[in-house]
Amino acid sequence: MKAGWRLAVVIAVLVGLPLLLQAADQGFYIGFATRMLIYALAAASLNFILGHGGMLSFGHAAFVGAGAYTVGILAAEGVTNAWVAWPSAMLVAALAALAIGAMSLRTRGVYFIMITLAFAQMMYYIFVSFKAYGGDDGLNMAGRSVIGMGLDLKDELTWYYLCLGLLILVAGFLNRIVDARFGRILEAIRVNETRMEAVGHATFGRRLAAFVLAGAVAGLAGALLANHAGFVSPKLMHWTQSGMLMVMVIVGGAGHRYGGPIGAVVLLGLEEVMAEFTQYSQLGVGLVLLAIVLFAPGGLALMFGNRRQA
Amino acid sequence: MSTPVLDVRGLSRHFGGLQANADINLAVREGEVHALIGPNGAGKTTFIAQLSGLLRPDEGHVLFMGADITHMSAHRRVHAGLVRSFQITSIFPPFSVLDNLALALRQDASPGLSDLLRPWRAHAALFEQARQIAAQVGLAGREALAAGALAHGEQRQLEVGLALATRPHLLLLDEPMAGLGPEESERMIGLLMGLKGRLCMLLVEHDMDAVFRLADRISVLVAGRILASDVPEVIRINPDVRRAYLGDEIG
Numbered sequence: 001m002k003a004g005w006r007l008a009v010v011i012a013v014l015v016g017l018p019l020l021l022q023a024a025d026q027g028f029y030i031g032f033a034t035r036m037l038i039y040a041l042a043a044a045s046l047n048f049i050l051g052h053g054g055m056l057s058f059g060h061a062a063f064v065g066a067g068a069y070t071v072g073i074l075a076a077e078g079v080t081n082a083w084v085a086w087p088s089a090m091l092v093a094a095l096a097a098l099a100i101g102a103m104s105l106r107t108r109g110v111y112f113i114m115i116t117l118a119f120a121q122m123m124y125y126i127f128v129s130f131k132a133y134g135g136d137d138g139l140n141m142a143g144r145s146v147i148g149m150g151l152d153l154k155d156e157l158t159w160y161y162l163c164l165g166l167l168i169l170v171a172g173f174l175n176r177i178v179d180a181r182f183g184r185i186l187e188a189i190r191v192n193e194t195r196m197e198a199v200g201h202a203t204f205g206r207r208l209a210a211f212v213l214a215g216a217v218a219g220l221a222g223a224l225l226a227n228h229a230g231f232v233s234p235k236l237m238h239w240t241q242s243g244m245l246m247v248m249v250i251v252g253g254a255g256h257r258y259g260g261p262i263g264a265v266v267l268l269g270l271e272e273v274m275a276e277f278t279q280y281s282q283l284g285v286g287l288v289l290l291a292i293v294l295f296a297p298g299g300l301a302l303m304f305g306n307r308r309q310a
Numbered sequence: 311m312s313t314p315v316l317d318v319r320g321l322s323r324h325f326g327g328l329q330a331n332a333d334i335n336l337a338v339r340e341g342e343v344h345a346l347i348g349p350n351g352a353g354k355t356t357f358i359a360q361l362s363g364l365l366r367p368d369e370g371h372v373l374f375m376g377a378d379i380t381h382m383s384a385h386r387r388v389h390a391g392l393v394r395s396f397q398i399t400s401i402f403p404p405f406s407v408l409d410n411l412a413l414a415l416r417q418d419a420s421p422g423l424s425d426l427l428r429p430w431r432a433h434a435a436l437f438e439q440a441r442q443i444a445a446q447v448g449l450a451g452r453e454a455l456a457a458g459a460l461a462h463g464e465q466r467q468l469e470v471g472l473a474l475a476t477r478p479h480l481l482l483l484d485e486p487m488a489g490l491g492p493e494e495s496e497r498m499i500g501l502l503m504g505l506k507g508r509l510c511m512l513l514v515e516h517d518m519d520a521v522f523r524l525a526d527r528i529s530v531l532v533a534g535r536i537l538a539s540d541v542p543e544v545i546r547i548n549p550d551v552r553r554a555y556l557g558d559e560i561g
Contacts, residue, residue, distance in 0.1 A: 177427070182425050188402050192401070192402055197364070
């Protein structure tokens with residue numbers, strides 16, 4: 001299995017990376033790498049519904065934000081146990097996805113894009129005006145969640161490896177679903193929904209289930225993001241965040257197994273590198289993205305040789 | 311007489327000012343091939359869409375095996391045994407022929423967790439059944455090809471295969487011969503002949519040769535209404551039908 005080897009190499013590099021950074025006295029970048037891993041998870045969850053399911057959700061940041069705020073608010077109320085806070089974050093995000101999905105998934109195309117965007121912006125403004133938990137200014141967290149088992153999440157190395165482990169586990173789980181009958185059905189609905197209905201599939205239920213699952217995973221990414229920054233703010237739900245996740249998926253390769261993570265690493269990496277050289281970094285990022293979309297329209301993942309499965 | 315398989319009562323549907331179906335009454339009997347003919351724009355496709363649940367009627371009822379299914383969702387009708395094929399080929403072009411058919415196969419056991427975690431390729435029983443359907447519709451040896459790479463005639467065969475895979479009791483065939491050359495038509499007629507007696511069919515078709523060879527009874531739809539409904543010999547000589555539709559075609 002060539003693809004399997006390639007994945008093993010990538011994982012080995014990711015495991016060795018922080019040690020290398022430390023050896024090179026560049027420990028600062030471990031935090032940055034962790035941020036990439038968390039966004040990779042969020043992008044993987046969006047790729048599940050956008051790439052495989054054909055649902056162009058422009059409000060995915062709402063679920064990231066829901067997860068982040070769940071952890072932030074629980075911490076403010078004294079609940080710092082990760083085993084309570086993180087599953088709660090996933091549950092809250094899943095419920096938000098259930099409510100938003102149940103309404104949005106009745107629409108198609110541009111209407112679906114607009115209605116998911118509208119719901120996410122609604123949540124953004126709700127939290128902007130939510131003064132009890134910081135409102136516009138956001139909410140500071142006293143420290144990271146407590147996970148027990150002798151692990152201290154405040155240690156950057158431990159934190160990095162935990163995020164890496166979760167990414168491998170959860171993104172791997174999503175890919176497993178894509179490879180199963182559920183994933184096949186989801187992709188078939190993307191290709192021809194009327195036909196799926198006509199051979200007896202309850203397509204709405206399938207799409208909603210996928211949407212809720214993606215919401216839950218985005219909620220987990222949000223929980224990690226809140227811990228990573230020690231801070232939650234409504235900006236996490238802003239439409240520009242949803243747009244960034246979408247760009248990650250499209251640049252990485254929508255519908256490709258590793259499209260989400262590749263896009264997250266490339267986009268965040270690009271922003272970081274550009275910021276080193278110029279104060280007009282966003283212009284540079286934009287130009288590079290333009291080039292990628294023009295010259296690798298299927299996403300960067302295709303350049304790594306793993307062809308998209310139909 | 312026993313309950314008809316399909317019993318349509320007073321079905322109507324209009325689009326704005328256009329009356330597509332007006333008070334349609336039609337019965338398909340157990341075991342028969344019932345053809346529905348009529349000129350373009352007579353409302354045949356609208357009728358099929360209402361029977362399959364993709365379109366809601368404004369008025370009237372559809373009874374399937376004695377049960378009122380007028381408000382049943384499209385996918386539940388399929389589970390009940392009422393399945394359609396499409397006039398404009400509706401398949402999954404990027405997927406292999408085998409995947410196409412396996413997706414359409416009915417799952418009897420409740421799928422649950424295996425649906426989420428078991429690799430698609432590991433559903434051996436599903437693919438075995440899909441292989442049988444492929445052979446049945448004349449696509450043996452073509453299973454691994456992407457459906458989009460098939461010739462038009464083969465895609466029409468797959469179209470019927472997708473409907474067959476759901477194990478229908480009544481098959482609604484919306485112009486299965488559409489766009490087929492003489493040889494391909496002959497193959498399709500042979501395929502449908504082979505199904506005769508094993509399931510009921512409501513055949514919407516313009517190819518009169520096929521209709522008169524296959525049908526046990528024929529209904530004629532003109533301007534949204536059923537003009538006549540009888541055995542082929544009677545339809546053939548019905549003066550109203552000849553004037554409205556058949557013309558010199560079967561002189």
